[in-house]
Amino acid sequence: MASAEVSNPYLPLLRSSSSAIFLLGAGISTSIGIPDFRSKDGLYASLKLEEYGLNAPEDLFDYEHFCASPAGFFKWSLDSLTLQTTGSKFHRFLSTLKNLHRIYTQNIDGLESSSGVPDSKIVHCHGSLQNSTCQTCNHKCPTPSFTGEVPLCPVPTSPLVVGPRTSSRGKKKQKLTCEGILKPDITFFGEPLQSVVSKTIGKDRLKSDLITVVGTSLKVEPFSKIVNCFEGKKVLVNRDYVGFPGEGRWDCVFLCDSDEVVEEEGTTWREVVKGVFLGRGGVWCEERYQKLLSKKKEKGQGQGQGQGAEPVVVETVTCDACMTKTGKPFYTCEICEGFDLCEGCVGKEEGGKRHRVEEGEDHRFRFCA
Ligand SMILES: [Zn+2]
Ligand SMILES: [Zn+2]
Ligand SMILES: [Zn+2]
Structure with missing residues (x-):
């Protein structure tokens, strides 16, 4: 297919919207050094378990584990979290938008707010690090x-x-303060989701004409389901192509880094297939794209109509390198849908002979726990 070169095609689309909604993931903060969770170089893959008293990476955000031994989480926080207040170029761009209706973010760094987006326009789907709550009082x-x-x-x-003062002065140390644990207001595994999410979606459902999904692989529930809740055009901005969750399709896809999609100039965009634009930070593989499309068609026919948008939750896979069955955790290629590796095989020769990586492509493995 012949591909035409164009200047940034996203900005006119955004400007023509009267009410824009954004669904944001970790990809919008990686440019300022905040790691995402599940990519090959992400937080989970590089976590030193022993140092923080964890049995598995996901213990770090496990509510039961936290209550039983919170010390590991706070040691990790000191080593790894900064309460950063300077957002990326993309964050700053959001704060200047006149037609911004709402931001739904998975990120806990609070950078939407500190970059100047009014708090009333932000829904923290997984909570935020900015505030803490005492677990006792x-x-x-x-x-x-x-x-x-x-x-x-x-x-x-x-x-x-x-209590009353006793004569045995100084023997029993009275607690003068509550001394309950102050837990950051982020959603841990095993905690209920913030109810404000579904309430706000209910209000916003019919209000927007443009939904832009940015910097997320849409693999974490229930966030992945949110896209389908809204009316309006659905647009993806991500380094790699991500299939539309459930029924329906993307109206437009921009393969690039999030900072790049808000640049007026500097990138020459190429329309690689109709409606899919490739910028300089993006990754494109037509073969994989076609594969995703055909898989989707198969699924659609097999399940019939009206099945809704239930993403398939995979619990066990066959490792595509050693061919043994493995449960969670496993690793899945972010580019090749359904190419999975067990813990023993990840990191070895990029997944072996069966993994087809073309020259110049960057296939990262996502940690699935
Ligand atoms: Zn307290
Ligand atoms: Zn294996
Ligand atoms: Zn791959």
């Missing part, structure tokens, strides 16, 4: 800066709780 406060220690609630206990 529910006291809410800004998250104390990470010191490596478990932060304890400073609320004074009432005189009634302190």
